[in-house]
Amino acid sequence: MDVAIPRDLDPQVRAETLAREKAYSQDLQRGGEWAHIWRIAGQYSNISIFDVTDNERLHEILWNLPLFPFMTMEITPLAQHPSDIAVET
């Protein structure tokens, strides 16, 4: 996710939007669907891992991000790797 908030956005609107974004994200993290989030060093961007039931749920989560209007996203579907020791039985 790359974020580009307009520089002329009202400061109060910016602060409120960032607060809503953080709360929305942390609710999804606590619920397990937003599995990981990392800041890309030196950029106003993040790499996140989502663990969701289907593409429709992913779209719903992303579409409803408070910062969505100011974001550009690249989505890469991930599948379980056969060598992943985390899932060895």
Ligand SMILES: O=C(O)CC1=CCC(=O)O1
């Ligand atoms: O700062 C960002 O990368 C945008 C963002 C996503 C979730 C959040 O809390 O901020």
